[in-house]
Amino acid sequence: MYFILLFVFSCLSPCHCLVEKDENQDHCDVLKQWLQSSSVSVELSKKGFHREVITTVELKSDVLSDVRVLLVHRWPRGVYVDPYQLASLSDQRDWKILLDSTIDLELPAHKASGFVTYVYPSHIGPTPRSLKVTIPVHGRYHEPSFVGETFTSVDIEAPELLLWTVQCTQLNTLQPHAVVDAPCTVSNSSTCQWVKIQHQQEFSPLRFQFPVGDASLVAPVCGGTLLVTMMCCAALSRYMWKHRII
Template sequence: MYYILFSVLTFLSTCYCSVEKEENQDDCDLLKQWIESSSVSVELNKKGFHREVITTVELGPDGLSDIRVLLVHRWPRGVFVDPYQLASLSNQSDWQILLDSAIDLEVPAHETSGFVTYVYPSHVGPANRLLKVTIPVHGRYHEPSFVGKTFTSVDIEPPELLLRIEKCTQLNSFEPHAVVEARCTVNSSSTCLWVKIQHHQQELGPTSFQLPVGDGSLVTPVCGGTLLVTLSCCVALSKYLWKHRLI
């Protein structure tokens, strides 16, 4: 009796594992299709120091509802994002964003370094194959130029596009795409394995815009003129106060 019961349980367990493995393989095959057919593009909006980086993600074929998307932006030191502004936008949008470090809004470009943001779109599925994420960025003040240059270029690299399906755990056959580790969600401290699409990043070049820089050759005359005007105003004010017996 026990032998029969054990045999039945073993058979059911084997069938369950076989079905589960087949379903996982189907999910991995679907993920491969999405990887090969998905793309990302970047454009800039607005002018001056305050810009908008619009990232458009075109996802793969229909029929996949549990796909997870992650956009990893690696920003140069010439720009910054306002965390408070991003928090308000995330509450009104269908995406959430995570910063890898604290952002100092005041320091100039040459005294800071780049940073990374992780953008998690909230609603991805057959009805949302086209995703758009608009991130406001602000230019930092740059160090004055001593060679007569009046503008400097800031290059915005396209984000890395990462995809995953929870049921697909066999990620060792996705070459040439790399498998990387990142947070599963914006609110979770646990990490998951994501497939990073490689070839789209190689085809896309950086998107650039110009920011004005100061003329370093004018530092001495401007400082000297400012000091002279300040001293002249102090002398004139002192004479006025002495003449009217206010001191």
């Protein structure tokens, strides 16, 4: 009797593993379709030092409902995002953001460093077909120019689009799309392996133009300021002496 049961279990076990393997492959095939059909577009709005970077993600959401989406922005040191502003807008947006480092709002561009943001859509239920993320971005003050330039440029690269689903574990079958490590959720409590979409064409970076000072005017401006200050002090001293104001 025991021999018969052992024989039955030994026969059923490979079948169960085969079914799991087929289901996993099916989910990986569907995820690969997502990777091939999804697209990202980026645009810039507003002017001056305070801009908005608008990212639109188009997904084939009618195939798989439990896929997770992550946008990774790699920002240069010439701009920053305000964590306090993002926190105040948390009730007005359907996504959450994770910063990889502390942002110093007062540093000039030449003393700051680049940073990374992870944007997670906070929708409930199936993944929507279209996602739009608007991030307010601010320009830092730049060093004055010694060659007479009045503006400086800061290039913003398009974000990376990462996808992940727990049912697909054979990520090596999704080439040429690369597998990268990133936080699983905005809480940053664990790291998952995400699949990065390999775009068919290169995106031109968004270019910010910020005004800069003219370093050649430092000497005359400082000299003029000092002269005006001395003249005002002399006039004020004369007035106080004439009217005997102590």
